[in-house]
Amino acid sequence: MPMTAFEATRTWAEAQDAADPLRAFRDEFHIPRHEGHDTLYFCGNSLGLQPKGVRAAIQAELDDWSELAVEAHFRGRSPWMHYHEYVRDAMAEVVGALPHEVVAMNSLGANLHLMMVSFYRPTAERPAILMEAGAFPTDRYALESQVRFHGFDPSRDLIEVEPDGPGGTLSMAAIEHAIAEHGHRVALILLPGVQYRTGQVFDLQTIVRLGHAKGCTVGFDLAHAVGNLPLALHESGADFAVWCTYKYLNAGPGAVAGAFVHDRHAHADLPRFAGWWGHDKDTRFQMGPHFVPTPGADGWQLSNPPILALAPLRASLDVFARAGMPQLVEKSRRLTAYLDWLIRTRLDAVLDIVTPNDPAQRGAQLSIRVRAGREAGRALFEHLEQRGVIGDWREPDVIRLSPTPLYNRYADCLGAVEAIESWTG
Structure with a gap:
């Protein structure tokens, strides 16, 4: 999907999620909750969510x-x-x-x-x-x-x-x-x-x-x-x-x-x-x-x-x-490209993306730095946690966000960027 086809609106993101052939797999995972809502969980690069089938398997x-x-x-x-x-x-x-x-x-x-x-x-x-x-x-x-x-x-x-x-x-x-x-x-x-x-x-x-x-x-x-x-x-x-x-x-x-x-x-x-x-x-x-x-x-x-x-x-x-790696990789590339586009389009004055822009040189993970420095980066990371957006922090100054195709959505990517914008004021 070319970046020119992306839109930074909830209507567009939810339409993409509704048309996603892998959308049903999200229901096979336990999504942590935050203040009565599903968290926006972007930490599959550190610990993946629990499949609902695990309890019965054990x-x-x-x-x-x-x-x-x-x-x-x-x-x-x-x-x-x-x-x-x-x-x-x-x-x-x-x-x-x-x-x-x-x-x-x-x-x-x-x-x-x-x-x-x-x-x-x-x-x-x-x-x-x-x-x-x-x-x-x-x-x-x-x-x-x-x-x-x-x-x-x-x-x-x-x-x-x-x-x-x-x-x-x-x-x-x-x-x-x-x-x-x-x-x-x-x-x-x-x-x-x-x-x-x-x-x-x-x-x-x-x-x-x-x-x-x-x-x-x-x-x-x-x-x-x-x-x-x-x-x-x-x-x-x-x-x-x-x-x-x-x-x-x-x-x-x-x-x-x-x-x-x-x-x-x-x-x-x-x-x-x-x-x-x-x-x-x-x-x-x-x-x-x-x-x-x-x-x-x-x-x-x-x-x-x-x-x-x-x-x-x-x-x-x-x-x-059941999902198939080729299908998961295809969705992952689209999700990551969308999050990348949102950050570059709406937060370019605030954030730098460390991860290469070339899809052949990245997977689901985007590593970002706050241009104002490490302390501002920690403040943003803590702000995201308080808003129910779960990524992770790696020293000295990197926030990692990973839209994982089995359970993340376009709307999650948009929600994460909106949470960052609420911090920038």
Whole structure:
């Protein structure tokens, strides 16, 4: 939809919402209330809303536990022995992978460390990790600790590519230059799919191509990309990726995370921290002393699946399967473009949008700064909370608003901008 077709009126926004083919999915979520009305919830980039199907999904497993106890592993309505496999196909569809390339397990930070055991294999000649400056703390802490663990010096061997674009964004030219300059000594490139503070999307396939050409292993943190962007992990050629599921995937606070290992590593004899549930399932219960990994991503599992934590993810992925990622991405681009247009048209003297304007370089998230500075930005953020507009704040001065296509509307975008205008006076 061209921006010339947008209108900043409630009549227009409500007409778009009424014509939205995905409008019914909003009714499948619990929307928090504020002073008797639904909040305008723009925080799916931090914690997605609860699908209404989650309660029944958890209750079903509680019922099996109470009625069958240990036998629910084999005789439950969804036998627990195979429970992690129930989310596999839908997760693979969301991230653009082959089913055996993905697994739901652990947390993002734990999975990142497990992947680096296998895919960060530094040597004296090639000890370094390349990452973006200003990365999310999980990545920064994990990567620095891995460099130290292997006996190398982060001040020399953790290479951080500095932003060179507007608002602190990072150009592909800067990434390409860093790989060309340092690639000969880089063991691992680890970048995000979406930079958490700026909302900038990175070109995974190009980064993989550049990194592999220099002999580097390439992995991604997709915390802000999964369920948000059209991903093609298998096609990208990435060696591995990790993500959480409590943001756009709506699986609940601290939900089970996900990991991807490319098919070419499915049968590879890679070093790993082994666990019982990663052992080949055909011989797992023979309890032998020698670890034989299950082919594919399942081989990186440590323990049996957490049933009560996987049930919400299963319920949420059912929603994604019915809505369809292509349809969700299409709506997301229109919603984000509308919010972008409203801000640029009505608030250009007050706000700067940090996130790139190019739809190919952003997802649902828009990061904004108040031109008057950090203290004014905090004041606006608190004003929005008081008006029932829920975004989030990231230091030092960024407000993030993410119109999520499963439950946000055009009218929400207009309402958020009207709330900002009430603060500007």
